Amino acid sequence: MSWDQVWIDINIATMSPSISTPYGAITDGAIAVKDGKIAWIGARTELPEFDVLATPIYKGKGGWVTPGLIDAHTHLVFAGNRANEFELRLQGASYEEIARSGGGIISTVKACREASEAELFELGRQRLNALAKEGVTTVEIKSGYGLDIETELKILRVARELGKHHHVDVKTTFLGAHAIPPEFSGDSDAYVDLVINEMLPKVVAENLADAVDVFCENIAFNLAQTERVLQAAKKAGLTIKLHAEQLSNMGGSAMAAKLGAKSVDHIEYLDEADVKALSESGTCATLLPGAFYFLRETQHPPIDLLRQYQVPMVVASDYNPGSSPLCSSLLMLNMACTLLRLTPEEALAGMTRNAAKALDIEQQVGILAVGMHADFCLWNISTPAQLAYTYGVNACVDVVKNGQLVHQ
């Protein structure tokens, strides 16, 4: 047997549903890697004989190996920050006063329009590094802070470049319909026309996006506008997803499910009929505990219904400067449990197996099994629940991406 590397002295949370133990766990396991993929995985006592002199052997000191974490919903390419507005609000300023002083999403849009590709790339790289240190090996990045043709394309190009130059894999999402830009204030239909007729064809022509997303909400785009964008995206052959049911129930999730969306995200106001629709279409429910926390929301997403209808639950950071300035995968695991009451196993599935489903890459990553990409992390923990339990101690020891040990 000839392999590129073998890992022993590890316990493995495979997250594979075909292994019936919690976390799909294999205690005292072993993993063999060949050509960037998992060539063998199982109990160490069953490891076939191999050339121990010619094969690098890594010892995990009894720690746990999990699939590389997947952050399936971020907005991490942006310029500027909103600390000033955060401070003003805590000093008692109203939303109107903040908006009048140039705050809110428009301040981020302005900063992104002014930033060069190189500046955005460097900011994005630093944020990817922070996520990678906490075991993230795949990330989704959305546009949506340009709201004009040039800047939307610029953000997507930067996201694509990050994927080429960083060991973390990047999936990109075109979110031109994130907010109504000031130039179109009072005429959101005309902006939707621009998104569909001018931005989307350019995004497709340059192959800048893997998916298309819309913010369906009373402060953003209505149901009819949302459906128009999603239909156009489908026609262009792109995967669709939706920011929906965050502040109210507009019916976006059920509509997106009918169109075959891969995920609906936020979903605090989802009702039982919506959950049923997700279950029927195989759409994932993406929970964003960072935004729930930062906006001090009180409406909880319907976790029990999602469990009852077996809708795959995803956990993501929603990393963005306005509503979730929290660039940490481990904090999301913790908050998914403390704030949204997921079990630690559900939270970890939300950043591995189910996140892969939401990004349509479950044939490659998200669980540890023969034939899957060798994307995994070694953690200095004694039980997988520890990943979600503690916060502030990064137990990530090693990361392997496509069979390569990543030195962080």
Ligand SMILES: [Zn+2]
């Ligand atoms: Zn978001």
